[in-house]
Amino acid sequence: MIKLALVGSGNLAHHFYESILPLEEIQLVGVLSRNAETLASFDAVLTTTDPLALPAADLTIIAVSDDSISKVSQKLEQKHGLLAHTSGAQTLNAIAGQRRGVCYPLQTFSKSRAVDFSTIPFCLEAETEKDYELLEYFCSLLTQRVVRMNSDDRKHLHLAAVYVNNFVNQLYQRAYEILDGRDLPFDLLHPLILETANKVMDNRPSDVQTGPAKRGDQGIMEAHLEIQSEANQKIYTLLTQAIQNSQNT
Template sequence: MIKIVLIGSGNVAHHLIAAFAKSKKASIIQVFARQKETITAPFDSNKVTDNLADLARADVYIIAVSDDAIAKVSAQLPFENRLVVHTSGTVSLDALDPKNRKGIFYPLQTFSKNKAVDFSQIPICIESEIQTDYEILEKLAKNVSDKVYKINSIQRKSLHISAVFVNNFVNHLYQKGQEICIENDLPFAILKPLILETANKVMSLSPEEAQTGPAKRNDNQTIQAHLAALTDENQKKIYTILTQSIQNNGTKL
């Protein structure tokens, strides 16, 4: 049984608690939270501490805190030569304090506490400095996910940028679409089948192959009509930039 101490109480920590609760080969034996009441996932309150000095002995310490707090928390750990990993998509392995063995345990997914996820389908990106530590992290990851990848810090940073494009930016475009619907007394729900079909297409086609729309077919008449209909300057700017990007992509073929 791989023993885990989880440090953090945010969205990632919440879902890691739920995922490892189902594991038969790994167990979270303790959770650290500066405010105990922020632990919202089902977990024995007697195993929650708000004092780093009271951290239990474990095989792996997973730091699941905000990116800007990782280095500070790592430096405050009251022990040496233990395996300490973080869950960030952008923070380097080098941010972890060198007094301990370093690693990465990055689940590539968007997490919200009030939205359950199937952790078995979440890619987990792992990295370590020592092969034996990698083997521990690989076993740990495979206990909760069917999709485990060995990815270095440079690759992980690029992966996170890609994730921002396909997740955060796309979701922001959903918001802009919703605003246009509201402005014109239309239900946003009418777009949801289209959203699902667009997402499903890239499961079998490349994004380039799946691209459709007026920009793809250089339908300038429709493009100009859309721009004329938009009254919000920010929406016009976004529409123009994305249209140009799609058209420029076509010139590379």
């Protein structure tokens, strides 16, 4: 049985907690967070705001903001075992400790939405083979896909994730505002959103690109520009050029 400690009380820590509790192979020894209020929802185990009060563990998962990883890890002790952060962008060296690892689940997390970890790829890294095996065993209890990945490759993966998640979501917001300004429901776009996502599951994105930029419909593009704000015009023009440039490569 693995003794595991959890650091953090945000979205990812919440979902780790919910998924780990039922596992017989894992003993969750405690949850550490600087925020006493958010710790209230972790009521099935010991919770503390004091790093020194966090019990000993074989593995400590640090699920905090990227900028806090180093500072938090400095407060943990040798008794807390392998320290593994969950960031896609930070390197292994972000952790200040003798035993360091990375346990990066490639997904976006919100407390209000249920998570099925079994479908989420976990990208792992550790300094020693023994520590990697510990991380791999832990993650294999949660997911069907574990990928060994170094810090540089993971940084590029995280960049790609920002494009398909954060940037795309911002485009959804722009689309929402366009429709809302005309009192049109956003759910009219739902089937299109789903079909666009489904197509790239089995195809190279450039092979399924459609639309006026792909076709070179200059009149439609000019008409689109006329009915947009200046800020949206810049985005529309930039993305149009990106699509057209992709066709020429």
